[in-house]
Amino acid sequence: MTFTKLYDTAAAAVADVHNGATVLIGGVSRTGEPTALLAALHSHGAAGLTIVCDFSGWDGSDSIVKLAADGRIARIISPNPYPSASGDNLREVWNSAGVAIESVPQGTLAERLRAAGAGIGGVFVPVGLGTRFADGRETRTINGVECILESPLRADFALVRAASADTLGNLAYQGAQRGWNAVMATAARITITQADTVGEPGAIGPELVITPGIYVNRVVHIPPTGEQG
Amino acid sequence: MTADKERLDRAIIAMRVAKELPPGASVNLGIGIPTLVSMFVADESIVFYHSESGVLNCGPLAEEGSEDIDLINAGGQFLQSVPGMAYFSSVDAFAMIRGGHVDVTVLGAHQVSATGDLANWMLPERGVGNIGGAMDLAAGAEKVIVAMEHNDRSGNSKIVEQCDYPLTGQGCVSLVVTDVAVMQPTAQGIVLLEVAPGWTPEDVQAVTDAQLIIPDTVAEYEV
Numbered sequence: 001m002t003f004t005k006l007y008d009t010a011a012a013a014v015a016d017v018h019n020g021a022t023v024l025i026g027g028v029s030r031t032g033e034p035t036a037l038l039a040a041l042h043s044h045g046a047a048g049l050t051i052v053c054d055f056s057g058w059d060g061s062d063s064i065v066k067l068a069a070d071g072r073i074a075r076i077i078s079p080n081p082y083p084s085a086s087g088d089n090l091r092e093v094w095n096s097a098g099v100a101i102e103s104v105p106q107g108t109l110a111e112r113l114r115a116a117g118a119g120i121g122g123v124f125v126p127v128g129l130g131t132r133f134a135d136g137r138e139t140r141t142i143n144g145v146e147c148i149l150e151s152p153l154r155a156d157f158a159l160v161r162a163a164s165a166d167t168l169g170n171l172a173y174q175g176a177q178r179g180w181n182a183v184m185a186t187a188a189r190i191t192i193t194q195a196d197t198v199g200e201p202g203a204i205g206p207e208l209v210i211t212p213g214i215y216v217n218r219v220v221h222i223p224p225t226g227e228q229g
Numbered sequence: 230m231t232a233d234k235e236r237l238d239r240a241i242i243a244m245r246v247a248k249e250l251p252p253g254a255s256v257n258l259g260i261g262i263p264t265l266v267s268m269f270v271a272d273e274s275i276v277f278y279h280s281e282s283g284v285l286n287c288g289p290l291a292e293e294g295s296e297d298i299d300l301i302n303a304g305g306q307f308l309q310s311v312p313g314m315a316y317f318s319s320v321d322a323f324a325m326i327r328g329g330h331v332d333v334t335v336l337g338a339h340q341v342s343a344t345g346d347l348a349n350w351m352l353p354e355r356g357v358g359n360i361g362g363a364m365d366l367a368a369g370a371e372k373v374i375v376a377m378e379h380n381d382r383s384g385n386s387k388i389v390e391q392c393d394y395p396l397t398g399q400g401c402v403s404l405v406v407t408d409v410a411v412m413q414p415t416a417q418g419i420v421l422l423e424v425a426p427g428w429t430p431e432d433v434q435a436v437t438d439a440q441l442i443i444p445d446t447v448a449e450y451e452v
Contacts, residue, residue: 028282029305030298054319055359080359091357101357106281107323107365114320127327127368130346130399133360163299175299175316179283182318 004167005219006198010040013192013218017046017157020074024113024184025053025064026160032177034161034194036222038063041159042070050075052113052155054106054180055083055090065090068097075099077153079106105133108150110183116152117186117215125150158188162211165195166202169216170209178210185211192218234432236379236408237425237450244269244452245406246335246376250276254332255325257281257366260304262376263335269452279331281362283322284308285315303362323362327369334370336363338377338402340392343439345402345414347375348394358395367398379407379436386438388412388419409433411450418442423450 007013014037017023023041027033042063051064051073067073081101082091094101104112111123124147128134138149160181163174171193173181185191197203198221243265250256250266252275258264267289270276278287281303288311291297296307325331340348347367351358367373380386388405405412410433411423420442424433430443 029301031282031301032299079361082357082359103358103360105360105364106319106362107327107369110319110323125327127365129368131364131396133364173316175297176280176282176284176301177299178316179319179322183320 026181112153116154169213
């Protein structure tokens with residue numbers, strides 16, 4: 001019996017996502033989006049989800065919108081919850097589905113996820129002072145710079161996308177796929193990867209592994225379907 | 230009233246901003262007029278573009294038909310691949326910004342105050358907005374340049390004594406380039422540096438909410 005993190009289907013990989021789970025979704029726009037895992041999450045039916053994702057440059061890819069429209073999402077945490085191309089449409093979707101929106105500066109989101117993945121109790125971030133993002137927040141002046149205390153953002157599941165994986169969960173990315181996927185992979189109790197190619201251990205040279213397998217629990221092989229821009 | 234005087238177009242604003250990018254600078258360009266700036270940098274190879282999407286030294290926008298789904302900027306636009314690029318995670322993208330490694334950012338704005346407060350992420354009448362990476366850039370970039378139209382579509386001045394729109398950052402803007410003037414916010418107020426051809430300092434003041442500090446000599450806007 002060989003050890004493997006490979007799951008046969010996306011459905012099997014997301015089968016234990018529970019109602020009320022916090023789920024990180026990697027990718028920006030169509031770059032690095034875990035499309036098959038999102039579709040499987042929709043079919044699975046879990047509801048009351050808190051979704052953490054970046055909608056920058058959102059261009060109509062509708063997996064998350066569909067989840068919201070079907071009443072599965074309770075809350076979205078995002079730097080760009082109203083992408084300019086479709087801002088007003090999405091606003092209607094979020095409103096009619098009763099989705100609570102929590103805005104967070106992009107870099108602060110990245111550090112909150114990193115802190116969660118690294119087991120750090122919080123980070124002092126010099127961003128947002130004098131704005132509504134600082135209202136009611138704990139601050140401290142460190143070496144003359146005023147900072148806001150930000151808490152780690154730890155999730156139950158992360159759905160990420162990689163260009164290549166091995167059966168031990170080591171991952172490598174193509175281009176800007178790495179952006180949110182690499183940090184989100186570290187910040188969840190269960191990290192599930194949709195990979196374009198999956199090989200045996202050694203398929204990715206150890207110097208070229210971007211996300212070491214220790215962060216990854218499950219791998220699903222989904223050959224890309226020619227979804228070029 | 231000076232509303233009839235000819236204003237510079239967006240490309241000219243971008244050209245003027247391009248002059249502010251020192252050789253070798255690491256530069257982050259926001260969406261809108263700022264994106265145009267890269268078209269007017271004299272020798273493109275000497276400025277290094279940083280994108281929040283996790284790309285450094287990224288090239289110009291991709292031509293239609295040769296888009297790569299894995300190579301985008303922060304606005305989701307496709308980029309050309311050029312030698313010397315580097316990819317990194319969002320953690321690193323913002324470490325570079327907050328850590329002071331990005332020399333200049335060029336951003337659009339809804340309002341800039343006389344002392345350099347920036348409001349560029351939410352229009353109150355809309356009630357919602359996208360903060361994106363603007364707050365990180367406002368706080369972290371060594372120099373924040375705003376490139377925008379001087380007045381909004383209803384004619385309201387976007388240069389104000391105090392921003393009444395939700396803030397992105399306080400006292401962070403060091404230069405404002407508009408379709409009628411170049412100005413420098415300071416703790417004492419906003420200084421008029423240059424005016425568009427055909428405009429006098431008084432013309433600029435007439436379309437500006439904030440009280441301008443007008444030095445003895447004000448140059449003509451040159452690109």
